[in-house]
Amino acid sequence: MSSDQNILVKLNKAGFSLNNKWLVRGVSLQVEKGKIVTLIGPNGSGKSTTAKIALGIYKKIDGSVEKYTNKVGYVPQKISIDWTLPLRVNDFMVLTESLNKESIDEALSLTGVIHLKDKNLGDLSGGEFQRVLLARAISKKPELLVLDEPVQGVDFTGEIALYELIKKISDELNCGILLISHDLHTVMSATDHVVCLNGHVCCSGSPMDVAKNNEYKALFGEQASQILSRYEHRHDHVHTSEGEIKKN
Amino acid sequence: MLDDFFIRALIAGIGVAIVTGPLGCFVVWRRLSYFGDTLAHSALLGVTLAYSMEFNIAFSVFIISSLIALTLIQLQKRTNLPGDALLGLLAHSSLAVGLVVIGFLSFIRFDIMGLLFGDILAVTVNDLLIIWIGGALILLILKLIWKPLFASTVNYELAEAEGLNPDRAKAIFTILMAAIIAISIKMVGLLLITGMLIIPAAMARNISSSPQKMVIYSIIGGLLSVILGLFSSLEFNTASGPSIIAASLFLFILSLLNIKQSIKLKN
Numbered sequence: 318m319s320s321d322q323n324i325l326v327k328l329n330k331a332g333f334s335l336n337n338k339w340l341v342r343g344v345s346l347q348v349e350k351g352k353i354v355t356l357i358g359p360n361g362s363g364k365s366t367t368a369k370i371a372l373g374i375y376k377k378i379d380g381s382v383e384k385y386t387n388k389v390g391y392v393p394q395k396i397s398i399d400w401t402l403p404l405r406v407n408d409f410m411v412l413t414e415s416l417n418k419e420s421i422d423e424a425l426s427l428t429g430v431i432h433l434k435d436k437n438l439g440d441l442s443g444g445e446f447q448r449v450l451l452a453r454a455i456s457k458k459p460e461l462l463v464l465d466e467p468v469q470g471v472d473f474t475g476e477i478a479l480y481e482l483i484k485k486i487s488d489e490l491n492c493g494i495l496l497i498s499h500d501l502h503t504v505m506s507a508t509d510h511v512v513c514l515n516g517h518v519c520c521s522g523s524p525m526d527v528a529k530n531n532e533y534k535a536l537f538g539e540q541a542s543q544i545l546s547r548y549e550h551r552h553d554h555v556h557t558s559e560g561e562i563k564k565n
Numbered sequence: 566m567l568d569d570f571f572i573r574a575l576i577a578g579i580g581v582a583i584v585t586g587p588l589g590c591f592v593v594w595r596r597l598s599y600f601g602d603t604l605a606h607s608a609l610l611g612v613t614l615a616y617s618m619e620f621n622i623a624f625s626v627f628i629i630s631s632l633i634a635l636t637l638i639q640l641q642k643r644t645n646l647p648g649d650a651l652l653g654l655l656a657h658s659s660l661a662v663g664l665v666v667i668g669f670l671s672f673i674r675f676d677i678m679g680l681l682f683g684d685i686l687a688v689t690v691n692d693l694l695i696i697w698i699g700g701a702l703i704l705l706i707l708k709l710i711w712k713p714l715f716a717s718t719v720n721y722e723l724a725e726a727e728g729l730n731p732d733r734a735k736a737i738f739t740i741l742m743a744a745i746i747a748i749s750i751k752m753v754g755l756l757l758i759t760g761m762l763i764i765p766a767a768m769a770r771n772i773s774s775s776p777q778k779m780v781i782y783s784i785i786g787g788l789l790s791v792i793l794g795l796f797s798s799l800e801f802n803t804a805s806g807p808s809i810i811a812a813s814l815f816l817f818i819l820s821l822l823n824i825k826q827s828i829k830l831k832n
Binding site: 405457 | 594596712720724774775
């Protein structure tokens, strides 16, 4: 499919255990430049854990992880920020990397929260904060983006727009994206590779392949399978946010 | 000019305040006030060892406080005791051992009140050098680790994921804490050093909207506390440490007025 130098991060039979209990084990996957890899699976199936293994947050792991880039943007699923810190959106944007004003403004505009730039982080709503998190992750123009449910709490139209933005970023920056999402519709329309987790990799491949897989059907039910196969038939066009249909 | 003990105390106090300002912000942000207390308590042991072996006090305190900090990290890894219990254990046992050792040193004249609460008369030109050179080093190192330390204070996983090595920054910060306690012990005394770290930073939190502003206000608050405190210490013949801390408390109370106003504005 592509040569080795496009690989950004690679997991070889990786696993992580906490208090003698495996959170996830035997995961092999790789993220390449310009590709979107999506992790799906029920609650507690080890999606976030897999993302943290890939990021190097968990160090005592089983198997191995090879990371070929240091330019990483991360949107965690849960983030607890201590409000003993007086922190504005603008301060938060330059948390891990110094950026010029243009890059900050550009990223905040892309996710639609430029008007919140001077607001205190503690005063934002859940959805607004989620947009700021995404803006922060993309502002540093990373080579690898790890997005753990990046649109949780975002309103419906915003959700579609942000997923389109994620797809656009992957194309424009040619960065690899490891995405965790529950929204099968959106996942399937943009993803290159799907990994279905349930404590281990239960199946993986293109969205189409996964949809046909029996283990996937057992895990998500027949309906979810139909969602995927519907997408199979729609591959000749995409929907824009204005509701138009564009031919590929 | 340096012959005057009061000028020396003032120069020493200003040096200390410039360093405790930014460090104190991190103590508040990272909820480390009890950790600072523990290191300060252990400083007594460092002082007694310095006296018995005719060592430099600041150096000896720095070594002992660093050892206590490292012991704490090891104990946290190897026991199931909660952090505050471990801190209490180390704080009081090192204080007790320090006092017991003092008992054995009856041949040395010991100003224990000066040790606990600071003594401006005790500040020598040599101490000034230690405070200013040591303080400059602390600030320089803090500036170097600022980004990873601050990022991991906001969120550890973000810092780790984006390659900032927060564990190393945390370890270095712990050493810096031991160092600031070592250089400021003569000024403020070991029972009140944590106050010097926390109160100006807490005051600054009340009136600042960004982390940078909080650091600057915290330094200014510390400087004002030192100047106010030392002058009143001279005027009323009180110990320097408590006078400085009382002055910083006064500033903190003033900053509360500011909060009241801004809450009113919001409503």
